[in-house]
Amino acid sequence: MYRLDYTLNNPNKGSIPDPPGFLKARSKETVAIDAPTTDVIAKRTKKATELKMKRAWDLAIGPAKSLPMQAVMLYFSGSGIQIFSLGMIFMLLTGPIGAIFNILKTFEQFRPTPLPRKDGTIGSPSYMPLILPMLAFVGCQGLLFSLGLYKCSTMGVLPTGTGDWLQFETRNEPPEWSAARASSLG
Template sequence: MQAFMLYMSGSGVQIFSIGIVFMLLLSPFKNVAGMNQAFAQFAPSTASNPKSLLTLPWPKLVYVFFNVLTLAVGLWKCRTMGLLPVGTGDWLAFETRGTVRNNVSLLFVGAESLFRHQRSSYSSLQDTIE
Protein backbone atom coordinates (compact mmCIF):
# COMPACT_ATOMS: atom_id res chain seq x y z
CA MET A 1 0.00 0.00 0.00
CA GLN A 2 2.81 2.38 0.84
CA ALA A 3 4.51 1.72 -2.51
CA PHE A 4 1.28 2.65 -4.32
CA MET A 5 1.00 5.83 -2.27
CA LEU A 6 4.60 6.71 -3.11
CA TYR A 7 3.89 6.19 -6.80
CA MET A 8 0.80 8.37 -6.66
CA SER A 9 2.55 11.16 -4.73
CA GLY A 10 4.91 11.97 -7.60
CA SER A 11 8.48 13.23 -7.45
CA GLY A 12 7.77 16.89 -6.79
CA VAL A 13 8.20 18.55 -3.44
CA GLN A 14 4.63 19.24 -2.28
CA ILE A 15 3.03 18.95 1.12
CA PHE A 16 1.23 15.72 0.15
CA SER A 17 4.36 13.93 -1.08
CA ILE A 18 6.40 15.12 1.92
CA GLY A 19 3.67 13.82 4.24
CA ILE A 20 3.68 10.43 2.53
CA VAL A 21 7.47 10.20 2.73
CA PHE A 22 7.45 11.28 6.39
CA MET A 23 4.92 8.55 7.16
CA LEU A 24 7.02 6.04 5.25
CA LEU A 25 10.18 7.00 7.17
CA LEU A 26 8.47 7.03 10.57
CA SER A 27 6.50 3.77 10.33
CA PRO A 28 9.50 1.34 10.36
CA PHE A 29 10.73 2.84 13.64
CA LYS A 30 7.27 2.56 15.18
CA ASN A 31 6.88 -1.01 13.92
CA VAL A 32 10.23 -2.20 15.28
CA ALA A 33 9.57 -0.47 18.62
CA GLY A 34 6.27 -2.37 18.98
CA MET A 35 7.54 -5.64 17.55
CA ASN A 36 7.40 -7.70 20.76
CA GLN A 37 3.84 -6.54 21.42
CA ALA A 38 2.80 -7.52 17.88
CA PHE A 39 4.38 -10.99 18.11
CA ALA A 40 3.16 -11.75 21.66
CA GLN A 41 -0.08 -13.30 20.41
CA PHE A 42 1.87 -15.77 18.24
CA ALA A 43 4.23 -16.91 20.99
CA PRO A 44 4.02 -20.58 21.96
CA SER A 45 2.08 -21.31 25.12
CA THR A 46 5.20 -22.85 26.68
CA ALA A 47 7.12 -19.56 26.48
CA SER A 48 7.90 -18.03 29.86
CA ASN A 49 7.72 -14.46 28.54
CA PRO A 50 5.77 -14.04 25.29
CA LYS A 51 7.04 -10.46 24.89
CA SER A 52 10.71 -11.45 25.04
CA LEU A 53 13.03 -10.64 22.17
CA LEU A 54 14.20 -14.26 22.10
CA THR A 55 10.70 -15.61 21.46
CA LEU A 56 10.20 -16.32 17.73
CA PRO A 57 13.59 -14.96 16.60
CA TRP A 58 13.39 -15.81 12.87
CA PRO A 59 9.99 -14.24 12.20
CA LYS A 60 11.12 -11.15 14.11
CA LEU A 61 14.31 -10.99 12.07
CA VAL A 62 12.31 -11.15 8.82
CA TYR A 63 9.99 -8.46 10.21
CA VAL A 64 12.95 -6.18 10.96
CA PHE A 65 14.41 -6.87 7.50
CA PHE A 66 11.24 -5.76 5.75
CA ASN A 67 11.01 -2.67 7.92
CA VAL A 68 14.60 -1.77 6.99
CA LEU A 69 13.63 -2.33 3.36
CA THR A 70 10.70 0.07 3.81
CA LEU A 71 13.08 2.62 5.31
CA ALA A 72 15.42 2.21 2.33
CA VAL A 73 12.55 2.84 -0.08
CA GLY A 74 11.69 5.99 1.85
CA LEU A 75 15.28 7.23 1.66
CA TRP A 76 15.34 6.45 -2.07
CA LYS A 77 12.18 8.52 -2.50
CA CYS A 78 13.80 11.39 -0.57
CA ARG A 79 16.76 11.17 -2.94
CA THR A 80 14.57 11.27 -6.04
CA MET A 81 12.74 14.29 -4.63
CA GLY A 82 16.06 16.04 -4.04
CA LEU A 83 15.74 16.15 -0.25
CA LEU A 84 18.96 14.24 0.50
CA PRO A 85 22.31 16.00 0.03
CA VAL A 86 24.08 13.56 -2.30
CA GLY A 87 25.81 15.88 -4.79
CA THR A 88 28.95 17.95 -4.43
CA GLY A 89 26.94 21.13 -4.85
CA ASP A 90 25.00 20.33 -1.69
CA TRP A 91 28.14 20.65 0.42
CA LEU A 92 29.59 23.89 -1.01
CA ALA A 93 28.93 25.76 2.23
CA PHE A 94 31.50 23.58 3.99
CA GLU A 95 34.30 23.93 1.40
CA THR A 96 37.16 26.31 2.01
CA ARG A 97 39.38 28.10 -0.46
CA GLY A 98 42.95 29.28 -0.15
CA THR A 99 43.61 32.93 0.46
CA VAL A 100 44.30 35.16 -2.52
CA ARG A 101 47.63 36.28 -1.04
CA ASN A 102 48.98 32.73 -1.17
CA ASN A 103 47.97 32.30 -4.79
CA VAL A 104 49.49 35.65 -5.83
CA SER A 105 52.75 35.03 -3.97
CA LEU A 106 53.12 31.72 -5.78
CA LEU A 107 52.62 33.55 -9.05
CA PHE A 108 55.39 36.04 -8.26
CA VAL A 109 57.80 33.33 -7.13
CA GLY A 110 57.18 31.49 -10.39
CA ALA A 111 57.62 34.66 -12.44
CA GLU A 112 60.85 35.56 -10.62
CA SER A 113 62.42 32.20 -11.39
CA LEU A 114 61.29 32.54 -15.00
CA PHE A 115 62.92 35.96 -15.36
CA ARG A 116 66.10 34.71 -13.69
CA HIS A 117 66.26 31.88 -16.23
CA GLN A 118 65.71 34.30 -19.13
CA ARG A 119 68.45 36.66 -17.86
CA SER A 120 70.96 33.84 -17.56
CA SER A 121 70.17 32.55 -21.04
CA TYR A 122 70.38 36.12 -22.43
CA SER A 123 73.81 36.68 -20.85
CA SER A 124 75.06 33.33 -22.18
CA LEU A 125 73.80 34.32 -25.63
CA GLN A 126 75.74 37.60 -25.44
CA ASP A 127 78.89 35.68 -24.46
CA THR A 128 78.62 33.47 -27.53
CA ILE A 129 78.12 36.47 -29.83
CA GLU A 130 81.21 38.28 -28.52
Protein backbone atom coordinates in the same frame (compact mmCIF):
# COMPACT_ATOMS: atom_id res chain seq x y z
CA MET B 1 -28.85 -26.95 33.15
CA TYR B 2 -31.80 -28.15 31.10
CA ARG B 3 -29.52 -29.66 28.48
CA LEU B 4 -27.48 -31.44 31.15
CA ASP B 5 -30.62 -32.99 32.69
CA TYR B 6 -32.01 -33.78 29.26
CA THR B 7 -28.82 -35.52 28.21
CA LEU B 8 -28.55 -37.56 31.39
CA ASN B 9 -32.20 -38.62 31.38
CA ASN B 10 -32.57 -39.08 27.64
CA PRO B 11 -33.42 -42.69 26.73
CA ASN B 12 -32.11 -42.17 23.17
CA LYS B 13 -28.81 -40.91 24.44
CA GLY B 14 -26.71 -42.81 21.92
CA SER B 15 -28.47 -41.45 18.84
CA ILE B 16 -27.81 -37.75 19.45
CA PRO B 17 -24.17 -36.76 19.83
CA ASP B 18 -23.15 -34.36 22.56
CA PRO B 19 -22.49 -30.79 21.43
CA PRO B 20 -18.87 -29.61 21.14
CA GLY B 21 -17.45 -28.54 24.47
CA PHE B 22 -20.06 -30.46 26.48
CA LEU B 23 -18.67 -32.01 29.64
CA LYS B 24 -20.31 -35.20 30.79
CA ALA B 25 -21.35 -35.53 34.44
CA ARG B 26 -20.88 -38.65 36.54
CA SER B 27 -24.23 -38.33 38.29
CA LYS B 28 -27.18 -36.03 38.46
CA GLU B 29 -26.21 -34.49 41.81
CA THR B 30 -22.52 -33.80 41.26
CA VAL B 31 -20.72 -32.73 38.18
CA ALA B 32 -17.22 -34.10 38.27
CA ILE B 33 -14.82 -33.11 35.55
CA ASP B 34 -11.74 -35.18 35.03
CA ALA B 35 -8.62 -33.04 35.10
CA PRO B 36 -6.75 -33.21 31.82
CA THR B 37 -3.58 -35.23 31.90
CA THR B 38 -0.20 -33.73 31.14
CA ASP B 39 -0.26 -35.39 27.71
CA VAL B 40 -3.49 -33.63 26.82
CA ILE B 41 -2.09 -30.32 28.10
CA ALA B 42 1.11 -30.85 26.13
CA LYS B 43 -0.86 -31.56 22.92
CA ARG B 44 -3.03 -28.47 23.41
CA THR B 45 0.01 -26.34 24.18
CA LYS B 46 1.85 -27.63 21.12
CA LYS B 47 -1.14 -26.92 18.91
CA ALA B 48 -1.52 -23.42 20.36
CA THR B 49 2.20 -22.79 19.87
CA GLU B 50 2.00 -23.84 16.23
CA LEU B 51 -0.95 -21.52 15.68
CA LYS B 52 0.86 -18.63 17.41
CA MET B 53 3.94 -19.18 15.23
CA LYS B 54 1.81 -19.15 12.09
CA ARG B 55 0.21 -15.88 13.17
CA ALA B 56 3.65 -14.45 14.05
CA TRP B 57 4.90 -15.21 10.53
CA ASP B 58 1.79 -13.59 9.07
CA LEU B 59 2.52 -10.48 11.11
CA ALA B 60 6.21 -10.53 10.13
CA ILE B 61 5.49 -10.67 6.39
CA GLY B 62 2.65 -8.12 6.60
CA PRO B 63 4.78 -5.05 5.79
CA ALA B 64 6.14 -6.76 2.66
CA LYS B 65 2.59 -7.36 1.50
CA SER B 66 1.89 -3.63 1.70
CA LEU B 67 5.06 -2.74 -0.23
CA PRO B 68 3.47 -2.74 -3.73
CA MET B 69 0.58 -0.59 -2.54
CA GLN B 70 2.99 1.90 -0.96
CA ALA B 71 5.05 2.02 -4.17
CA VAL B 72 1.96 2.78 -6.27
CA MET B 73 0.87 5.49 -3.84
CA LEU B 74 4.31 7.08 -3.99
CA TYR B 75 4.26 6.95 -7.78
CA PHE B 76 0.92 8.74 -7.94
CA SER B 77 1.98 11.34 -5.36
CA GLY B 78 4.33 12.84 -7.95
CA SER B 79 7.93 13.97 -7.82
CA GLY B 80 7.31 17.58 -6.85
CA ILE B 81 7.86 18.86 -3.36
CA GLN B 82 4.29 19.22 -2.09
CA ILE B 83 2.69 18.70 1.28
CA PHE B 84 0.98 15.46 0.20
CA SER B 85 4.14 13.77 -1.11
CA LEU B 86 6.20 14.99 1.85
CA GLY B 87 3.58 13.66 4.26
CA MET B 88 3.67 10.26 2.55
CA ILE B 89 7.46 10.19 2.74
CA PHE B 90 7.38 11.22 6.39
CA MET B 91 5.04 8.32 7.17
CA LEU B 92 7.21 5.89 5.21
CA LEU B 93 10.31 6.97 7.09
CA THR B 94 8.89 7.18 10.62
CA GLY B 95 6.52 4.19 10.51
CA PRO B 96 9.18 1.49 10.15
CA ILE B 97 11.41 3.10 12.78
CA GLY B 98 8.55 3.15 15.30
CA ALA B 99 7.59 -0.42 14.43
CA ILE B 100 11.14 -1.66 14.99
CA PHE B 101 11.39 0.12 18.35
CA ASN B 102 8.09 -1.51 19.46
CA ILE B 103 8.89 -4.99 18.15
CA LEU B 104 8.70 -6.66 21.57
CA LYS B 105 5.26 -5.23 22.25
CA THR B 106 4.16 -6.24 18.74
CA PHE B 107 5.22 -9.87 19.20
CA GLU B 108 4.19 -10.13 22.88
CA GLN B 109 0.93 -11.91 22.08
CA PHE B 110 2.75 -14.60 20.08
CA ARG B 111 5.15 -15.77 22.77
CA PRO B 112 4.62 -19.52 22.98
CA THR B 113 3.16 -20.99 26.12
CA PRO B 114 5.84 -23.14 27.74
CA LEU B 115 5.20 -26.85 28.06
CA PRO B 116 4.70 -28.22 31.56
CA ARG B 117 7.74 -29.92 33.04
CA LYS B 118 7.71 -33.39 34.52
CA ASP B 119 7.57 -31.99 38.04
CA GLY B 120 4.37 -30.11 37.18
CA THR B 121 5.84 -26.59 37.05
CA ILE B 122 5.56 -24.31 34.06
CA GLY B 123 8.46 -22.15 32.92
CA SER B 124 8.27 -18.56 31.77
CA PRO B 125 7.56 -17.82 28.11
CA SER B 126 10.51 -16.79 25.96
CA TYR B 127 11.04 -14.80 22.78
CA MET B 128 13.58 -17.31 21.44
CA PRO B 129 11.17 -19.16 19.08
CA LEU B 130 10.15 -15.79 17.63
CA ILE B 131 13.66 -14.71 16.56
CA LEU B 132 13.19 -15.59 12.87
CA PRO B 133 9.79 -13.90 12.52
CA MET B 134 11.19 -10.85 14.31
CA LEU B 135 14.16 -10.70 11.92
CA ALA B 136 11.80 -11.04 8.96
CA PHE B 137 9.68 -8.22 10.43
CA VAL B 138 12.75 -5.98 10.74
CA GLY B 139 13.77 -6.83 7.16
CA CYS B 140 10.31 -5.99 5.80
CA GLN B 141 10.30 -2.72 7.73
CA GLY B 142 13.74 -2.01 6.26
CA LEU B 143 12.27 -2.48 2.78
CA LEU B 144 9.57 0.08 3.54
CA PHE B 145 12.19 2.49 4.90
CA SER B 146 14.37 2.06 1.81
CA LEU B 147 11.35 2.77 -0.41
CA GLY B 148 10.91 6.07 1.44
CA LEU B 149 14.60 6.89 1.04
CA TYR B 150 14.40 6.11 -2.68
CA LYS B 151 11.48 8.50 -3.07
CA CYS B 152 13.43 11.19 -1.18
CA SER B 153 16.34 10.64 -3.54
CA THR B 154 14.18 10.90 -6.68
CA MET B 155 12.60 14.11 -5.38
CA GLY B 156 16.02 15.63 -4.71
CA VAL B 157 15.43 16.01 -0.99
CA LEU B 158 18.46 13.94 0.04
CA PRO B 159 21.83 15.72 -0.12
CA THR B 160 23.71 13.32 -2.41
CA GLY B 161 25.77 15.62 -4.63
CA THR B 162 28.81 17.78 -3.90
CA GLY B 163 26.80 20.91 -4.59
CA ASP B 164 24.56 20.08 -1.63
CA TRP B 165 27.51 20.46 0.76
CA LEU B 166 29.03 23.73 -0.53
CA GLN B 167 28.12 25.66 2.61
CA PHE B 168 30.43 23.44 4.64
CA GLU B 169 33.45 23.81 2.33
CA THR B 170 36.15 26.27 3.30
CA ARG B 171 38.32 28.23 0.89
CA ASN B 172 42.03 27.85 1.18
CA GLU B 173 44.26 30.90 1.42
CA PRO B 174 46.02 31.61 -1.85
CA PRO B 175 49.62 30.38 -1.77
CA GLU B 176 51.10 33.57 -3.23
CA TRP B 177 50.26 37.24 -3.27
CA SER B 178 50.66 39.68 -6.09
CA ALA B 179 53.09 42.55 -5.59
CA ALA B 180 50.35 45.17 -5.99
CA ARG B 181 48.20 43.58 -3.33
CA ALA B 182 51.10 43.08 -0.96
CA SER B 183 52.11 46.75 -1.27
CA SER B 184 48.52 48.00 -0.76
CA LEU B 185 47.80 45.80 2.24
CA GLY B 186 51.18 46.25 3.75
